[in-house]
Amino acid sequence: MADAKIQCDCPGCDFRTVVFDNLTGEEIKIVCSIKRDKTFQKGEIIVGEGEEIKEFLYLRSGLIKIFRKGENGRDQIIHIATPYQFVSLLSVFSEKTYNYSIAALDETSVCIIDLQVIKDLIIKNGNFGLGIMEKMSKNTDNIILTSINLGKKNLRGRIAYILLLFANEIYKSDSFDLPVSRKEIAQLIDMTTENVIRIFSEFRKDGIIRINGKNIEIVKRDMLKRISDHG
Amino acid sequence: MADAKIQCDCPGCDFRTVVFDNLTGEEIKIVCSIKRDKTFQKGEIIVGEGEEIKEFLYLRSGLIKIFRKGENGRDQIIHIATPYQFVSLLSVFSEKTYNYSIAALDETSVCIIDLQVIKDLIIKNGNFGLGIMEKMSKNTDNIILTSINLGKKNLRGRIAYILLLFANEIYKSDSFDLPVSRKEIAQLIDMTTENVIRIFSEFRKDGIIRINGKNIEIVKRDMLKRISDHG
DNA sequence: CGCGGCTTTGATGTTCATCAAGTAAAGTGG
């Protein structure tokens, strides 16, 4: 927590508009005075399975994965979260400790607020509580639906899905550098490293993408979309 | 809604103790005066995908499945819910319409409360709101974790899991009548009807269960547990 | 009776994980 710093006006942070619409000026001041920003490097663990839940986390920028440790050593990805999503909505209000881990897939900035302060605000300010619930509901809906969706896709469909996720949600470009290794992609979408490579090669041979090491360029976006949807 | 009836004291309903701890006597009276009970027969649709979310549902008794219509006609099961779980927590606070359907797998009794009344209570009574959030958080946690769990199991593991679910959670007995057809079980745990039957037969041949039409008797519970956990 | 849905079993093919083996790239110590 060495690099944590207090900011009261957080330029570029959408936290206020997203949730704090319902807070009074006085309440916002309280939150601002205790919130901290922290930056995590690619690969760093943000929260570990079993750790005590003491804080409420909000993803400001970057990219994270929420996952569980499998028995066989292989991680089980629950979700990949992009900014403007609450990071720790899953268990925060029901559990004492995290049921899962969160790791940064890329350089990631997180806003940290003491959980008890949030709870107190919910109790005192019902509109704020309802706002959090709406966000929470949307968030878990999203996690469940994409997880269901992804679970049913075949390998090609899953690869297409994640390539489009990177292009659309994260890098906003059809050409980008993969933030993770082939092996990590395999874990993200639950397949073997070999098959990730194999399908990358297939897509390359079919002229759907161009590959240059970590760099990916999407050539036939419509075809990728079709594979993602239909696969 | 013909059989809906007003009950103020709902004997045997745990709704009060589960959520209403935080409500004042006056508030409980309001809720009691507007809540309705409704019973659904096996197979009946409780809510349909796309319908407007107007009410807050609580599962009093019975068994339901939450699912989505797949493109290929095959249903996609999101969750099987047993009593004391809130039925409609997924999208209620974030969406205008349901993203999924809910159907009764068995005779099921549901408590129905106008959603706006619940929202008003959350705004007025922060402790009540926090209580709902805890329940919501636990509920979605449960859905996500079991879905992740189930998704990774092989066919035998999934069959073992659902047999134990019926025995432990629902019928509280090692001998019970399946409330659903083989085909529906296949949909529940995402496999083909043929394989459900095949694995039932395997389990029968191995002396793990006895089968007589719809009736199932679990003989080697420990072995079934091992298959469910490890598979 | 005969039709349609549920159940059961067998045969076949597809999808994917696993194993094996080799190449490229990147870090490490001398």
Added chain:
DNA sequence: CCACTTTACTTGATGAACATCAAAGCCGCG
């Protein structure tokens, strides 16, 4: 800077798990 080790990447071959297809028996119902 070069040998050395390790890690990432890539391709092919094999086998296991599972879906699909086909066919037949069973049962309730009009």
